[in-house]
Amino acid sequence: MKVVSFKEKIRAALRWKMALAAIGVFLLYDVNQSVANTPWTPLSSSPQDSSYVLPMRQYLSIRAYNIIKTTDLQVRNRDVGQPLIFRPNNGLGIGLGFTYKILALDLGFVIPASMRYRGDNPTTKFDLLSTLYGKKHVFDLTLQYYEGYDLANANTVFDGNPPQSALSMRSDISSIDLALSYLYVLNHDQFSFQASFLGDVIQRKSAGSVTLHGFAGLYGLSADSALVRHEFGNGLDRQAHITQVANLSTGTGIGYAHTFVLPRNFFITLSGAPLLMLNATLAEVNHPEFDDIEDTRFNMRLFTRNAVGYNAKRFYLIFNLIYDNFLVRAGEETRIDYAPLKMKLFFGYRIGKDL
Template identity: 30%
Template sequence: MLATQTRSTRLYRPGFAVALLLFAFGSASGQKLPAPEYDSTYYKKYPKQITGRVYLSKKYTSLSLEGKDRLKPMRYRPNTPVTMGVGATYGILTLNVGFPIPFLSRDSKETGRSKYLDLQSHIYATDWLIDLYGQFYKGYHATPRGSASLRPDSFYVRPDVRVNMIGASVYRLLNGERFSYRAAFLQNEWQRKSAGSLLIGGEAYTGVIKGDSALIPNHLDSFYRQHDIDRIRFTEFGPGIGYAYTHVHKENYFVTGSITATGDISFVREFKGKESETRTSISPNLMVRIVAGYNSDNWTFNLAWINSSTNLKGKSSNDQYLISIGSFRLALAKRLTPGKKLKKQLKVIDDLQAPTM
């Protein structure tokens, strides 16, 4: 059985076609598959209950440019809001709907506006972990305040800077019968005993970083070897390995940690106006997930952080470009038993996840 968690945010029209492709890929998880066996002494499933949730979340796709001689990196971040949402999970289907909270978000007068379509779909199956990304951001500012700016009390704002990236990672859980990702991230299962799992798989990404002018401002040219670069195209793919573990305290309290590391083959092309150079190298990338909270038969509460780091090395230097994609989320969820009428409507989902011979 599969569970899909899909998140999308406003409003970047060029990425709409990609959004449909990613949604279709995630929806493909609804095909009938044999039901994997699991050890009910380690975690408990709730196949006939709805998990309803309310949550606060913040997503990001940031960019860092490494400087010379251990100089602090040049960090660009978009202006993304804190979102409040509601959602539900039943069987293989998860749906979340969120709305921005203006008073918890940074004032765009200081950092500029960002236009974005942020798609993060995390598919948690009993034996598989699949992450899909479609990131389309325009409008960044340097952080912290004063960095890269000629005025220490203001932000250096770049409304022209874009980061576009699509990709996926797929990992096999070797101990899915005792370890549950869904207990931590979807709240529709309950990990009652500590357990972990080795992860084996791989990833592939492609994208572009660009600005209307050089990504490094002119007055900082001497500190960054990438100072003339105004565009980077990249493609990476390779194998990965990792480990995930949930520590359970007194059955109800838990901490889940997961890390995967890849050794990607990386193709990076840097542009200086009409001139360009390409470099092929090995890129070590990391994916980290950390969740802590409370779980029981009725209620669950947790705080989660997911972060994927993609390293890029261009021909201009060994100094890296780093793209970080992730989210923070605080969630409160309750398991509910549907009534007779709703059960009939949910039967189509039951049929999709029913085992086949």
């Protein structure tokens, strides 16, 4: 029986993740495309309680938006407490979109001048955080590929005197995040996520719902050398010398969401869900004094989906935030956390003679 080495296992895992990312890039093509929100209606759909939810999908709605998307990586020693925070080279995206009946689509691009880093080292991104909102069902699809990270808290790690190389963009660090999440809304007759995140219905009265969640995901990170270069990382812990990470996660949980309808068509939506997940984690450590990491255990994922805005029959202005924090304990002292984040502000106008 052939014995597969640790490095072969982690590289095989990363190879097929990268292949999936390549398929996604081929199908969607535009690396700065933002397909943000698409409603989904089951064939057996029944109308919602009109005293709570007013549908507006029969009207063509056009909108302009700006958006920020990212996934931070935090690697920490549980005993030390100070994490290494790595952040991809992101910027502000702008775009246009529309909603009509069961279709909603946003297309945009990232403003180059808004990128945090514009030096000589190349950076690449493919950034798809897409949500399909239905009356009962919500699907979140994540497909992110980043090439180019910097150590965001270098000043803290190096006690206020970081070397210049610790401040530069690391174009050799790349990551892939592929995940699918599902949410079921129990009180779907009176509560609507579509009102707060698409604006294609109007929440007329305050209402809330218990939500049921399930998900599966893959996360991979690869670097040509240690996350903190050896000439600076030798005095740090094992986490500074990680060069490869592969993490498989699946889990479930229960949450709650509530929309507070305020006077004059304003609203606030708050939701959260603590989710239990099973993680299988592999990490390669490029240092002779430290062992590689291979660990399987239960961890926590914290998910929140919030919005605030104005939603009237003709105009709507909405800000929403989706934050997802995977808290991954790998081994007795290592934490490898990653957190997809999407913030979006959009203004919409509905077209209809009877509005």
